[in-house]
Amino acid sequence: MKAVGADGCRAGWLAVEAGGGAAIFLRLAERLEAFPSAVIVVDTPIGLPRGWAERRETDAAARALLSSRNRAGWRGVGSRVFPAPPRPALTLWRGGADHGAVNRASEGPRLSVQSFNILDKIDDADRTASPEMQDRLCEGHPEIAFALAAGETLAPKKRPKGLEARREILARLGYDPSALGVTLGRRTGRWGEDDLLDACILAHVARRRMTGDAIRLPEEPALDARGLRMEIWA
Secondary structure, three states: OOEEEEEEEOOEEEEEEOOOOEEEEOOHHHHHHHOOOOEEEEOOOOOOOOOOOOOOHHHHHHHHHHHHOOOOOOOOHHHHOOOOOOHHHHHHHHOOOOHHHHHHHOOOOOOOHHHHHOHHHHHHHHHHOOHHHOOOEEEEOHHHHHHHHHOOOOOOOOOHHHHHHHHHHHHHOOOOHHHHHHHHOOOOOOOOHHHHHHHHHHHHHHHHHHHOOOOEEOOOOOEOOOOOEOOEEO
16 A cells, blocks of 8 residues: 655645655545555545534644644744634635635634635545545644654744754655655746645655554544544644
């Protein structure tokens, strides 16, 4: 079986195979068809709140983990895990609603710009995932995975110190982002270094998932309206 990490990028999805190469593809279904026995960990919510005011327990557990390991006292670590949008927001987006229209229809907290901007990736995951498939198509979160690998919450990835720390961790785990980046080709407008680093650490999570070493947040996840487990693996 192959262990694959996938992170959303401008060109679609950037995928890294543990011990292998990197590639960009448009739809998750393409990767699942190409690797029928792979475990794929993606950085996008799988399983959505039923209503506007509902919040996923898995997101709260992820924020708590980052805060508990924030030894350096980085500000705003909780905001690195923003709430998953509710299913009604995805339904409106599928009907062509823009960010403002979605929020005008909201019966609870407003949808952040960050959440709205990844609704295309959430839509792809939601159309692809099924309860039976969740042993193969899993939700992960790079910030949680890096924190576990480092033993502490890292500096923000937009800072040089944060990027360097992530590169060092991946090198220790056997990943060479520079070499993988060469195989991906032209970067401008298609993918960013942070996409590649995140996909690498999610490939590591996929391998941990296969060996039984990964942790699940929370241990007993709730189900969404489609019967999908709302869980994050790290």
